[in-house]
Amino acid sequence: xxxxLAAKKRILLIKxxxxxxxRSAMEYRTxxxxxxxxxxxxxxxxxxxxxxxxxxxxxxxxxxFLDTANLxxxxxxxxxxxDTFAVNIARLSNLIIEGGLDYYxxxxxxxxxxxxxxxxxxxxxxxxFSAATIFIILGNITFSHVCLYILLILLSALTYYSCLLLVGxxxxxxxxxxxxxNIYEFMLLNLIFYPQTVFSGGLKVLMYTVLPIFFIGTxxxxxxxxxxxxxxxxxxxxxxxxxxxxxxVFYRGIRRYESGNLLxxxx
Amino acid sequence: xxxxxxxxxxxxxxxxxxxxxxxRTAYIADLLSRMPLxxxxxxxxxxxxxxxxxxxxxxxxxGYTLQTLVYLIIFVQVFSWQNHPRIAEVITExxxxxxxxxxxxxxxxYIFFHYCSYFGQQIPAMVLRFLSALAALIFxxxxxxxxxxTFCAGLILLFLGLSLDFFISFSLGMLSLWLExxxxxxxxxxxxxxxxxxxxxxxxxxxxxxxxxxxxLPFAQRGYSISRFMMNGSxxxxxxxxxxxxxxxxxxxxxxxxxxxxxxxxxxxxxG
Numbered sequence: 001x002x003x004x005l006a007a008k009k010r011i012l013l014i015k016x017x018x019x020x021x022x023r024s025a026m027e028y029r030t031x032x033x034x035x036x037x038x039x040x041x042x043x044x045x046x047x048x049x050x051x052x053x054x055x056x057x058x059x060x061x062x063x064x065f066l067d068t069a070n071l072x073x074x075x076x077x078x079x080x081x082x083d084t085f086a087v088n089i090a091r092l093s094n095l096i097i098e099g100g101l102d103y104y105x106x107x108x109x110x111x112x113x114x115x116x117x118x119x120x121x122x123x124x125x126x127x128x129f130s131a132a133t134i135f136i137i138l139g140n141i142t143f144s145h146v147c148l149y150i151l152l153i154l155l156s157a158l159t160y161y162s163c164l165l166l167v168g169x170x171x172x173x174x175x176x177x178x179x180x181x182n183i184y185e186f187m188l189l190n191l192i193f194y195p196q197t198v199f200s201g202g203l204k205v206l207m208y209t210v211l212p213i214f215f216i217g218t219x220x221x222x223x224x225x226x227x228x229x230x231x232x233x234x235x236x237x238x239x240x241x242x243x244x245x246x247x248x249v250f251y252r253g254i255r256r257y258e259s260g261n262l263l264x265x266x267x
Numbered sequence: 268x269x270x271x272x273x274x275x276x277x278x279x280x281x282x283x284x285x286x287x288x289x290x291r292t293a294y295i296a297d298l299l300s301r302m303p304l305x306x307x308x309x310x311x312x313x314x315x316x317x318x319x320x321x322x323x324x325x326x327x328x329x330g331y332t333l334q335t336l337v338y339l340i341i342f343v344q345v346f347s348w349q350n351h352p353r354i355a356e357v358i359t360e361x362x363x364x365x366x367x368x369x370x371x372x373x374x375x376x377y378i379f380f381h382y383c384s385y386f387g388q389q390i391p392a393m394v395l396r397f398l399s400a401l402a403a404l405i406f407x408x409x410x411x412x413x414x415x416x417t418f419c420a421g422l423i424l425l426f427l428g429l430s431l432d433f434f435i436s437f438s439l440g441m442l443s444l445w446l447e448x449x450x451x452x453x454x455x456x457x458x459x460x461x462x463x464x465x466x467x468x469x470x471x472x473x474x475x476x477x478x479x480x481x482x483x484l485p486f487a488q489r490g491y492s493i494s495r496f497m498m499n500g501s502x503x504x505x506x507x508x509x510x511x512x513x514x515x516x517x518x519x520x521x522x523x524x525x526x527x528x529x530x531x532x533x534x535x536x537x538x539g
Contacts (some may be wrong), residue, residue, distance in 0.1 A: 030446075031446070031451060034451050034452075035451040035454070038451055038452070038454065038458075039454075039458075040461060041455075042455060042458040042462060045459075045462055046467075047308040047463045049463075049467070049468055049473075050468070052472070052473055052474065052477065053468045053470075053472055056323075056472050057319050057322050057323060057472075058322075059322065060318050060319060060322055061322075062319055077301060105278075123451065123454070142411060169402065179300040179301075180300060183300060183301065183303075183304050186304065187307065191311065193467060194311060194315055195315075197318075198314055198317075199311070199314050199315075200314065203310055203311065203314055214445040260452050
């Protein structure tokens with residue numbers, strides 16, 4: 001009973017934080033719609049470029065345009081969810097170095113949850129619409145397939161989130177690694193476009209481990225194309241294990257956190 | 268204008284350039300931290316285009332061998348890499364904080380001040396990126412297939428490409444005087460540079476008509492056209508690229524100057 005109440009409280013907190021942030025973004029409506037439209041148009045432009053590319057190179061070691069479209073349909077949506085609703089996680093290193101966690105530590109809300117949903121960057125949701133559009137264009141809109149798509153987006157987002165949390169939390173142990181955190185995020189966002197079948201050797205190992213693009217994009221997109229309980233199990237296992245490790249490192253590191261004497265006004 | 272005035276002005280803007288340079292090189296660890304990223308990109312491009320060429324069924328694609336194709340793509344990425352803060356971000360911040368009203372009254376040209384500062388900040392970052400990419404390229408695909416003369420001529424195009432980037436970014440920043448947040452347009456410009464500037468996919472892989480259109484747009488002028496010239500060494504292509512760049516620069520100087528003049532009036536009306 002206690003767990004149900006706690007979970008309900010947390011869901012309400014997430015809802016309140018997100019709605020407050022969206023209301024704040026909607027204050028500038030023109031800006032809001034311009035930014036979303038811009039991201040959407042450019043994303044669709046990139047998809048078109050890949051379409052043209054695959055006309056020249058129809059198959060790269062078995063990887064075809066449909067694989068890229070599915071990959072973008074899942075990974076863009078996953079990235080968009082994290083980059084929109086969990087902005088603080090992407091800049092966790094900066095937040096720690098600048099002493100920005102003080103405010104969250106003093107709040108009675110669960111720390112990680114509050115930090116995660118504390119800030120919203122609404123323009124990135126444009127990528128979510130691009131991803132959803134690709135999914136619709138690809139067809140196969142059945143109830144079960146849509147449910148599977150949503151589940152895969154959440155798992156992709158969870159893996160991406162856990163990676164960022166883990167790298168950000170390492171700041172608590174190592175110190176000034178803000179730039180490493182930014183580069184890491186940039187790598188994840190930029191390397192996702194490449195067909196994973198073309199990589200081999202050390203690069204492939206890198207994409208399975210340090211930069212788990214394989215689990216953020218490739219596995220979910222392959223499950224979306226041909227469902228497999230086996231791969232779904234592996235994906236769920238990997239996502240939650242990574243989340244558990246990242247959460248553990250964050251709470252371990254938070255004991256070492258030192259305030260940055262930051263003076264800020266929060267309205 | 269006498270020589271002494273010209274010399275004084277050159278010293279003034281030279282000092283602004285030097286300040287920008289020093290501010291970028293002050294945090295050398297920050298600069299060095301980007302080296303692994305460009306090296307990783309070289310590694311990825313080598314594997315990706317190696318497979319693509321084997322699929323294509325020949326040792327060449329659009330006249331490029333694997334070596335020249337990887338050099339082409341990596342040079343595009345080195346030349347068109349976005350440094351932060353971008354000029355549009357700096358100007359937007361100046362406008363939002365009100366310091367714009369102060370700086371436009373200083374005894375220097377506002378546009379030229381940012382132009383010199385932009386180059387001062389770009390050059391050290393670009394040189395370091397270039398050297399780290401070159402080391403990885405030599406290790407993975409061999410020595411550069413570029414004649415020294417072609418490379419030097421390419422530097423002229425690079426200078427023009429950077430100038431064009433500056434004036435576009437500056438104009439986008441000036442829009443903050445009218446729009447709530449003009450940075451959305453700068454984001455659009457940056458993404459278009461990445462997607463339509465040959466950053467991921469060489470424009471030579473596009474159908475002929477699309478390639479021609481994309482090569483005439485400003486997005487290709489920051490990196491792709493320069494890199495393509497360095498690879499093929501054709502001086503007719505050099506002059507075509509230069510003509511396109513100069514045309515765009517003239518258009519963007521006019522736009523930037525007009526926005527600045529009109530923006531100044533806006534500031535004096537609102538009191539900064």
